[in-house]
Amino acid sequence: MKKINVKTIKLINFYKQINYNLIYSNKAINRYKKLGSFKLSDSKESSLKNLKKSLENIKNCDLKKGAKNIVFSDGNPSSKIMFIGEAPGANEDMEGLPFVGRAGVLLDKMLLSINLDRKKIYISNIINYRPPENRRPSDEEIKRYMPFITKHIEIINPKILVLLGSTAMNALIGNDIVISKARGKWIEKTFGNCKTSVIITFHPAFLMRQPAQKKMAWIDLKMIRDMKIKLKI
Numbered sequence: 136m137k138k139i140n141v142k143t144i145k146l147i148n149f150y151k152q153i154n155y156n157l158i159y160s161n162k163a164i165n166r167y168k169k170l171g172s173f174k175l176s177d178s179k180e181s182s183l184k185n186l187k188k189s190l191e192n193i194k195n196c197d198l199k200k201g202a203k204n205i206v207f208s209d210g211n212p213s214s215k216i217m218f219i220g221e222a223p224g225a226n227e228d229m230e231g232l233p234f235v236g237r238a239g240v241l242l243d244k245m246l247l248s249i250n251l252d253r254k255k256i257y258i259s260n261i262i263n264y265r266p267p268e269n270r271r272p273s274d275e276e277i278k279r280y281m282p283f284i285t286k287h288i289e290i291i292n293p294k295i296l297v298l299l300g301s302t303a304m305n306a307l308i309g310n311d312i313v314i315s316k317a318r319g320k321w322i323e324k325t326f327g328n329c330k331t332s333v334i335i336t337f338h339p340a341f342l343m344r345q346p347a348q349k350k351m352a353w354i355d356l357k358m359i360r361d362m363k364i365k366l367k368i
C-alpha cells in the first residue's frame with residue numbers, strides 16, 4: 136500500500152476543516168447569488184432586444200414601409216427616469232434615434248436645467264417609425280403600437296415616467312383629459328409589473344411654437360428634479 140506522507144495528511148485535515156463537500160456541491164453559494172443580479176440586467180438587455188426585433192418584424196404597417204429606420208430608444212436602459220415623446224421626425228428617422236432634431240436640442244436644454252442628460256435618462260416614443268410629413272399618428276396607429284410602448288415601460292421599469300405632449304398623454308393616461316389641466320401633477324400608474332410616478336409636461340416642439348408656455352414647463356421640470364431627490368434616484 137502506498138504510504139501517505141505528512142503533507143497529504145495535513146491537506147486532508149485541511150479539506151475536512153473547510154468542509155470541501157460544500158465547495159463541490161451543486162447547491163448555490165453566495166458568489167452565484169451575486170451573479171443573479173447581473174442576470175437581471177442580462178434579461179433586461181435581451182428583453183429590449185426581443186422587443187426591438189418584434190417592432191422590426193411588424194407586418195403591414197404603412198409607417199414602417201415609409202420610414203428609413205426604426206427609432207427605438209436612446210439613453211441609459213438602467214435609468215430610473217424614462218421620457219416618452221410622440222413619434223420620430225425627419226432627423227430621427229435618418230439617424231434612428233429619438234429627439235435628435237430641433238425638438239431634441241430643446242429637450243437636451245430642458246434636461247440640463249435640472250442636471251440631467253441622456254446618459255442619466257432613457258427616451259422613447261409612442262410610435263417607433265416616422266409618420267409621413269411628420270403628421271400626428273392616427274388613433275389606429277397609436278392603438279397598434281400601444282402593446283410595444285407598454286412593454287417597453289415594463290422592461291425599463293422607471294420610477295419616474297415623463298410624458299412629453301398630448302399624444303403620449305392620451306395614449307398612456309386617457310383621452311378624457313387636456314394637457315393644460317393634466318400637466319404638472321403626479322399620477323401613480325401601473326404598467327404590467329411596473330409601478331411608476333407619471334408626470335405630463337409640454338412637448339418641446341410645442342414649446343418652440345409657444346415659448347410663453349416654457350414657464351409652465353419649468354415648473355414641471357422642478358417637480359421632476361424634486362421627485363428625483365425624494366426617491367433618491
Ligand code: URA
Pocket residue numbers: 220221222223224227232233234235236238239260340
Ligand atoms: N418628436 C417626438 O415626439 N419624438 C422624437 O423623437 C422627435 C420629435
